[in-house]
Amino acid sequence: MVCGDKSAGKHYGVAACYGCKGFFRRTIRSSQTYSCRFDSKCLIDKDQRNACRYCRFKRCLEVGMEPEAIRPDRDVIGKQKNPRKRKMKRESSSLPSPGGVENLNYIDHGDMLLSYMV
Known part of the structure; x- marks a missing residue:
């Protein structure tokens, strides 16, 4: 579990909420690199998970989210037509x-x- 929020199932190898699932997917798909403005030890919980992207992504990797598990043919990023x-x-x-x-x-x-x- 990345942030401690209610799990929405197993995503990319670990139990994760929809927010962390989407964050991880977007980060990998767009090849984002983040930096921490503090000491790279930010608290990642349900209420503060959006405060530091660097520490959130680091936490995703620490709990075992697998970048290779992201399928390029699914979960299209961008504006979706309804x-x-x-x-x-x-x-x-x-x-x-x-x-x-x-x-x-x-x-x-x-x-x-x-x-x-x-």
């Missing part, structure tokens, strides 16, 4: 426009409307 938003937009474009359908009967077409709402 696939759910894109899907909803695509589905809404297939709905009939209010002016394009004459006297849409909500009772007769209730099943169709319900499927579009879900």
Whole structure:
């Protein structure tokens, strides 16, 4: 365990929270190098894990996180397009426009409307 926060499972060889998992992955993938402004002995716990990146990364390695375990084809870094938003937009474009359908009967077409709402 890196910071003592609730474990989200085994990540890169050790039990780690999502925060430490992501921090470790981003550090390795972007080849970051950090430096400590203090004595390289900063406390890494749930409340102060973001205070010193150098000591946090050092702690990740000390507890056994494996840089080789990071897969380049997974956990893409960067701005992600929202696939759910894109899907909803695509589905809404297939709905009939209010002016394009004459006297849409909500009772007769209730099943169709319900499927579009879900």
